[in-house]
Amino acid sequence: MAELDLRWFDNPEDERQLKQLVDSIDVLDANNLSSNDVRQLLDVFERFPDDDGFESFWGIVHVLERAGGYESALVDSVLRSPGEFNLMMINRLLNGGIKHAGDQSLLSLLEDVARSARGNPNPARLAKHFVEYQRNKT
Template sequence: MPPSEEVLAAIERYQPGDDHWSDLDDLLNRLWEAGPPEGAMVAETLLRVFERFPEDDGNGVFWSILHGLESLPEYEPALVASVRRQPVEFTVLMVNRILNVGQVRIGEVDGRALLAEVLVHRLTPAQTRQAAQDYLRRHQP
């Protein structure tokens, strides 16, 4: 198994101990050491971290994930799939950041329509629903 696949597998299994996220930060550093890895599997693995911990910020580590994802080419289809699977604050924030730069389409999907989906998704946490509503209001034509 190539080193990046080993790191991705470790990220997939990661569980913080006592709200201690430095081991995840170390794994992310190992992943990015050789430059941004390619492939949809990278984006999917990182987005699933957000999904597994929907009301957490990883003591700031999630921002590293967000910035890493944004550096990947073609991460947007994986983002759309993640939002539709399990809307969480960080993925909804990523949709907002895309809309903030004037990009309306995220892959094949209208970003505003994706935010509207979040409002009615049965798994959306209340805080995420409120954020999506605020972002949607901000980006209405």
């Protein structure tokens, strides 16, 4: 199977591109994702940190979660460019009882993002929300 290349995707509001993105995700075999495939999928979140592609980005979440083994790449993605979907995936890992990806504490990662707006206050606000949620869980 050819390596996934989603660099062409440059407009999360373009109906044609969104259909092509969904089609590209739908043909992926979650059991055989390469590290490049994972990186390409997470890169969509990094390039569009405040978008959801009219909910088409959920397909990325689902294929990655089915595949597993993406956690370290997800941490790297958040470190490069925190956004709605990669932060939400960190929160979902914590909800599932996964506290670390390698040596990285996932809660500490959210706390770091919550303290640093990096020019965009939305990720910091969302990370703060997830930190508060995780701390208040029983």
